[in-house]
Amino acid sequence: MINHSRRGLFTRKQPSQQQRLPWIKDENTFTDHCLRCNACVNACQTKVIVKGDGGFPVVDFHHGEGECSFCYQCADVCPEPLFEPQQQQPWTQTATINSSCIALNNIECRSCGDQCETQAITFSLQVAKVAQPVINKADCSGCGACISGCPVAAIEMITP
Incomplete structure (x- = not known):
């Protein structure tokens, strides 16, 4: 088992900064059983899965096409039981x-x-200001398309 607090001390990265793949069961199962074989990296349709800290695969919306298409190919090629069924929500x-x-x-x-394909980001008109962005959390799939499109890196994914 990986001690994330000790690892963070040396890398200055917190586990929350690492975007795990969709449908991952949980962090401990992932770090305990992932073989770091790169099958998911190679299978990723949009090329947003990259080799991360310690060789573990992570999602980086600044690579490839910049969004997850939820194709489930990462889970299909994985030799380990790390993923939830595709019928479940990929992430929160x-x-x-x-x-x-x-x-x-x-x-x-x-x-x-x-x-934003799901149109979760709309713009509210304002008096004497430019239109302000509003995110409808219920419509946001967490695909990351908005991240790569932002010219000032003002968007990030959070888990409630």
Whole structure:
């Protein structure tokens, strides 16, 4: 078993900063049983799964096409029982926008909304301001398309 608090001490990374693959059962099962064989990395349709800390696969929305298509190929090729069935929700993460968003700083930008296929990001018109982004958490799939489209890296995924 990996001691995440000790590992974080040396890498300065917290486990929450590592975006795990969709449908992973839980963190301990993943780190205890993942072979780091890269089968999921090679199978990823959109190339957002990359080799992360310690050789474990992670999702990085700044690589490949910048979003998860939820194709389930990562789970299909995995030789270990790390994944939940495809019928379950892939993850509970949703997008959040921080204060560095240029629209929140009164500069016109709608890049995130343009990338959002589920239209979870809309823009609320404001008096004497540019339209402000609003995320409907119920519609957000956590696919990450908005992250790669943001010119100032103001969007991140959070798990409630």
